[in-house]
Amino acid sequence: MNTPLSLWVEIPVAILLVLGSLFALIGATGLLRMKDYFQRMHPPALASTLGAWCVALASIIYFSALKSAPVLHAWLIPILLAITVPVTTLLLARAALFRKRMAGDDVPAEVSSRRTESGS
């Protein structure tokens, strides 16, 4: 707005932003259209990995060009997501498996007979 940026900065930022939002849209479409719950767990990973990386990279390029110094704090977002998303996904998968088993659905049986689902 105040200082015009070079076109060589704006084109990559624009491409990365549109790419990241496309990944988010693909993930939402998969979340809506997949048949099974365990299939539906896969598409959100598209937004939390590729989408977050694209948007964070766009933010880094834009702010670094704006302040003409490396501004790297946007990397915190993909790093935080890389730490927290697997924990949530693993816990949700175990909860779904537990609930489906309790409901008597056709899911794989427990591997160990001694270790119960609630006491591991």
Add this chain to the structure above:
Amino acid sequence: MSPLLANAILLSLFLFSLAMILTLIRLFKGPSAQDRVLALDYLYIVAMLMMLTLGIRYASDTYFEAALLIALFGFVGSFALAKFLLRGEVIE
């Protein structure tokens, strides 16, 4: 900011909100409780990416902190809900 970048930001905000609407449909429709928790978790992630995009649009650092807070609260909320689905209570 050139018209190219401004239009790209508008397009990506539109796509993000479309993704949020599709996720909301899953959130309301979801046959089981774990579907709803998954959709809520995804909604948090898309909102966080939207915050980063808004930060580029207004060239401001404040939106980054909002995105970080949304990511943290999303993790805590999804963790607690998944734990509740698994055991029936959050803190034991």
